[in-house]
Amino acid sequence: MLRDGKIDRVELVACIATLLASWIFLPLISFFVRESYSAAWMGVLIGSLVVWPLTLLFMNLVRRFPGKGLVEVTLELAGPFFGRLMVLVFAFIFLDQAASSGRVFTEGIASVIMPRTPLSVHLAVFAAAGALAAYAGIEPIGRLSWLLFPFFLISLAILLVFNFNHIVSGSLFPLFGYGLKGIATSSVEMAGRFVAILALPILYPLLRKQATAMKDGFLGLIMSVIVGVLVTVEFVMVFPPGEAQRRLFPLFELALLVQLGTFFTHIEVVFVFFWFFASAIQLSWGLYIANYCFCRAFDLPGFRPVVPIMVVLFYALAFLPGNVIEAITLRVKTLLPFSFGFMAFALVLLWALYPFRRPKPAVESGVIRK
Amino acid sequence: MGPFKGLTRLPRRLRDLVRKENQHPQGFSLGNRPAPPSGPKPAERRGGGSEEPHFFDADAKVDRAVSRKLEENQRLLKDIFRMPENTDVLIRPVHIAALNRQAFLLYIDGMTKRETIDLDILQPLMFLSETAAGHGKAPVLDVIQKGLVPNEKVVCQDQMAKVLLEVLDGNTALFVDGEAKALTIETKGFEHRFVEKPETEVTIRGARDAFTETIRVNTALVRRRLKTPNLMVEGMRIGRVSGTQIAILYLDGLANPRLVAEVKRRLETLDVAVIHGSGDIEEYIEDAPFGIIPQTLATERPDRVAAFLAEGHVGIIVDDSPTALVVPITFSAFIHSPEDYSIRWPFGSFLRILRFLALFATLLLPATYIALANYHQEMIPTALALSIAASREKVPFPVPVEVVIMEVSFELIREAGTRIPTVIGPTIGIVGALILGQAAVQANIVSPILVIVVAITALSSSAIPNPNAGLSLRLLRFGAIGLASVLGFIGLGLGLFFLGIHLVSLQSFGVPFMSPIAPFRPPSRDVLLRGPLWSMRWRPKFVQPLDSRRAAKYVRAWARPSAGAATDQDEPS
Numbered sequence: 001m002l003r004d005g006k007i008d009r010v011e012l013v014a015c016i017a018t019l020l021a022s023w024i025f026l027p028l029i030s031f032f033v034r035e036s037y038s039a040a041w042m043g044v045l046i047g048s049l050v051v052w053p054l055t056l057l058f059m060n061l062v063r064r065f066p067g068k069g070l071v072e073v074t075l076e077l078a079g080p081f082f083g084r085l086m087v088l089v090f091a092f093i094f095l096d097q098a099a100s101s102g103r104v105f106t107e108g109i110a111s112v113i114m115p116r117t118p119l120s121v122h123l124a125v126f127a128a129a130g131a132l133a134a135y136a137g138i139e140p141i142g143r144l145s146w147l148l149f150p151f152f153l154i155s156l157a158i159l160l161v162f163n164f165n166h167i168v169s170g171s172l173f174p175l176f177g178y179g180l181k182g183i184a185t186s187s188v189e190m191a192g193r194f195v196a197i198l199a200l201p202i203l204y205p206l207l208r209k210q211a212t213a214m215k216d217g218f219l220g221l222i223m224s225v226i227v228g229v230l231v232t233v234e235f236v237m238v239f240p241p242g243e244a245q246r247r248l249f250p251l252f253e254l255a256l257l258v259q260l261g262t263f264f265t266h267i268e269v270v271f272v273f274f275w276f277f278a279s280a281i282q283l284s285w286g287l288y289i290a291n292y293c294f295c296r297a298f299d300l301p302g303f304r305p306v307v308p309i310m311v312v313l314f315y316a317l318a319f320l321p322g323n324v325i326e327a328i329t330l331r332v333k334t335l336l337p338f339s340f341g342f343m344a345f346a347l348v349l350l351w352a353l354y355p356f357r358r359p360k361p362a363v364e365s366g367v368i369r370k
Numbered sequence: 371m372g373p374f375k376g377l378t379r380l381p382r383r384l385r386d387l388v389r390k391e392n393q394h395p396q397g398f399s400l401g402n403r404p405a406p407p408s409g410p411k412p413a414e415r416r417g418g419g420s421e422e423p424h425f426f427d428a429d430a431k432v433d434r435a436v437s438r439k440l441e442e443n444q445r446l447l448k449d450i451f452r453m454p455e456n457t458d459v460l461i462r463p464v465h466i467a468a469l470n471r472q473a474f475l476l477y478i479d480g481m482t483k484r485e486t487i488d489l490d491i492l493q494p495l496m497f498l499s500e501t502a503a504g505h506g507k508a509p510v511l512d513v514i515q516k517g518l519v520p521n522e523k524v525v526c527q528d529q530m531a532k533v534l535l536e537v538l539d540g541n542t543a544l545f546v547d548g549e550a551k552a553l554t555i556e557t558k559g560f561e562h563r564f565v566e567k568p569e570t571e572v573t574i575r576g577a578r579d580a581f582t583e584t585i586r587v588n589t590a591l592v593r594r595r596l597k598t599p600n601l602m603v604e605g606m607r608i609g610r611v612s613g614t615q616i617a618i619l620y621l622d623g624l625a626n627p628r629l630v631a632e633v634k635r636r637l638e639t640l641d642v643a644v645i646h647g648s649g650d651i652e653e654y655i656e657d658a659p660f661g662i663i664p665q666t667l668a669t670e671r672p673d674r675v676a677a678f679l680a681e682g683h684v685g686i687i688v689d690d691s692p693t694a695l696v697v698p699i700t701f702s703a704f705i706h707s708p709e710d711y712s713i714r715w716p717f718g719s720f721l722r723i724l725r726f727l728a729l730f731a732t733l734l735l736p737a738t739y740i741a742l743a744n745y746h747q748e749m750i751p752t753a754l755a756l757s758i759a760a761s762r763e764k765v766p767f768p769v770p771v772e773v774v775i776m777e778v779s780f781e782l783i784r785e786a787g788t789r790i791p792t793v794i795g796p797t798i799g800i801v802g803a804l805i806l807g808q809a810a811v812q813a814n815i816v817s818p819i820l821v822i823v824v825a826i827t828a829l830s831s832s833a834i835p836n837p838n839a840g841l842s843l844r845l846l847r848f849g850a851i852g853l854a855s856v857l858g859f860i861g862l863g864l865g866l867f868f869l870g871i872h873l874v875s876l877q878s879f880g881v882p883f884m885s886p887i888a889p890f891r892p893p894s895r896d897v898l899l900r901g902p903l904w905s906m907r908w909r910p911k912f913v914q915p916l917d918s919r920r921a922a923k924y925v926r927a928w929a930r931p932s933a934g935a936a937t938d939q940d941e942p943s
Binding site for chain 2: 008010011109113114117121122125128129132133136137139140143144146147148263264265266267269270272273276277280
């Protein structure tokens with residue numbers, strides 16, 4: 001399946017956009033508001049865009065190794081030991097992002113929609129969806145991403161439009177919030193979340209049309225940035241910054257306010273229904289990419305036997321630590337900056353090693369093969 | 371092999387012959403030109419050949435040439451057909467006076483047309499043979515074939531196995547004393563149903579003829595709509611015992627040769643005793659045999675098959691089956707109806723949207739009701755929630771049980787309505803729907819609102835044009851009910867996610883089932899909605915037809931300012 005699966009352009013766009021936009025299920029906005037007050041959206045914008053130049057450099061490196069992706073390039077440049085170690089960190093980043101999204105999303109469901117169902121059951125349902133998709137392979141995930149992506153966007157658009165009447169326009173001021181330091185902190189944390197764009201160089205060998213990979217990746221990134229900034233702006237405008245800091249589940253909070261006339265006053269379930277798909281897709285990609293990295297690192301012939309192991313790891317990671325606030329704090333304050341830092345470190349290291357270990361033209365019997 | 375020894379399988383020689391003819395389709399070609407060589411040859415069958423057990427003790431008798439001695443042939447045939455125990459196989463002795471030869475006819479009563487035998491064979495041989503007496507020393511069978519038997523298809527056979535195959539098809543064999551060959555004469559004339567209206571794919575304005583159980587009639591119904599020599603109707607036989615005739619239809623020069631070869635490969639490699647109908651074939655050739663979604667389109671409408679052939683698909687018609695198969699197929703075909711093209715495009719599109727909604731209602735409505743009533747009551751507007759609560763006040767069952775009772779009852783009514791004779795079938799439906807529903811409400815077994823939910827679901831399922839797809843949805847509905855009962859909307863989401871993964875993983879003859887949506891292919895105006903006919907210039911690309919262009923750039927050339935100058939010279943696909 002690893003050898004045969006390919007994803008199309010639109011599927012890649014949906015993949016990147018879903019992976020990068022899924023942070024809106026997390027209470028990151030609340031954290032950003034605490035750090036930069038009314039300028040939370042700036043942190044989102046800067047943090048999400050700052051990863052793009054790094055991605056370009058990664059892609060530039062990967063393209064110098066025909067037929068290979070970031071995982072293979074890392075193994076080739078950093079050697080079998082350090083290379084595998086780095087690839088495992090890549091896998092961990094994707095797995096942890098899936099786990100944190102899954103944990104917070106299911107916490108939201110448990111607190112807003114189905115409070116009597118244990119969190120472990122919600123998370124098990126979630127894990128089952130992701131596991132099946134990861135087991136099915138990259139093509140089904142890609143196609144389903146593309147199929148469900150419009151519903152995700154439409155549900156968000158409706159959410160934003162139907163909250164216009166709650167907007168307090170002055171909430172965006174002062175423009176720079178608590179100041180540049182807060183914005184910079186938020187940006188680094190946001191950039192840590194956008195490290196998921198590494199999916200582009202990792203999945204590069206599996207793209208059906210590699211020539212347009214950069215264009216498609218950028219489109220996915222821009223879509224996710226627009227989604228992130230709009231949600232943040234609206235959240236801050238609907239719940240003024242002082243109040244927004246205390247709201248743990250921004251999207252759910254916004255959904256609770258949506259009314260369709262006086263007849264339908266609680267339609268948050270409908271939104272959650274669609275977000276479930278987006279979140280499950282994000283989990284599927286996370287599991288698949290983690291699987292891919294692991295199997296490539298150890299040169300395993302098939303990825304399916306590893307899927308259950310990854311699902312168990314996902315399940316365990318999602319419950320670390322036990323308290324949701326601590327879990328999110330750990331990720332925002334530690335793992336996200338670490339992810340971004342590691343991305344930068346990996347980039348520097350790989351480019352530093354490149355002059356010494358660059359691929360040489362294959363020579364066979366004195367004839368250079370093209 | 372027990373009591374069925376000798377009755378359950380064709381002689382080995384016949385089987386080999388069927389297999390051999392399948393490899394050279396022109397031998398049984400139902401079309402008007404020999405099939406081009408295509409695709410890989412059938413793979414060697416595991417356990418085939420000599421490893422197969424001998425059930426039939428006549429193998430050695432069949433595997434021989436026709437004897438010159440009339441009595442020997444007669445004795446052999448009586449032995450093979452277990453005459454006189456087999457009462458429908460007849461041997462009719464004939465004396466050809468003018469040629470001074472004894473002969474006999476072999477045919478199966480009921481499968482042949484008596485008038486043809488009487489007028490085309492017996493009468494010329496017995497009374498008119500003097501006209502041929504002047505042929506001098508010409509071979510007797512030549513004289514009979516060319517001068518005596520006024521039949522369109524008279525073939526000289528020297529192998530007993532071939533003769534038997536023809537006779538089993540409903541033709542008549544003529545054995546003449548002193549001749550080491552036999553003539554087989556086309557006399558097929560078994561009773562069959564005439565072309566009638568479709569029963570499950572009814573249209574208001576479209577054509578109203580449906581397939582019958584006769585393969586020749588069915589192929590003719592398609593050919594009548596595609597009057598082109600490129601329409602290939604290749605024949606083959608499948609089934610060691612049934613020897614069922616299969617016709618593969620496609621448009622040469624349009625259908626992708628790899629697709630045609632794949633269809634042939636799958637059919638040719640089938641090694642099975644009996645083919646009962648197209649349902650068997652469907653199950654044998656589909657890509658995912660455990661999938662719940664049909665991967666071929668079964669239709670009783672020749673116009674639908676013709677329409678698909680004109681897009682580059684391949685049709686499969688099975689003898690004795692009034693349903694043809696079309697491959698490959700995609701999701702959208704299950705919400706399309708021939709009616710869509712018989713009415714103007716806005717109405718066609720509107721009906722498709724309705725069917726699409728019906729599809730979701732069929733699958734999700736009862737489950738949604740359970741999820742709302744059990745888990746997400748806050749979503750229901752207060753007035754409606756009070757109404758539902760009041761209607762459920764005296765109902766003792768929890769909502770999921772109530773829904774399952776009603777759904778199962780409805781499926782029973784539907785099944786009974788299908789099986790019960792046509793005259794009282796509708797009555798059963800009315801009795802079931804009105805009396806049982808009303809009685810169940812009055813007895814406080816179910817709530818009135820649930821009756822409405824089940825009724826809407828039933829109506830929706832009837833709106834799905836394809837019966838197979840409808841069945842799949844009905845079955846999946848019970849899964850949705852189960853998931854919604856346990857986890858509300860989250861369970862429904864999980865179920866839909868699983869279904870989505872299944873759908874995007876499915877393939878029909880290598881074509882992704884969700885094409886052209888996922889994987890996305892350039893927009894076609896005939897997927898969920900139907901565009902104006904003049905705008906649908908291109909055939910669907912997922913079938914990879916050899917010619918993508920369906921219509922010229924300016925179909926309505928008369929409407930252009932330079933009417934008359936319009937040509938086809940638009941860009942190639």
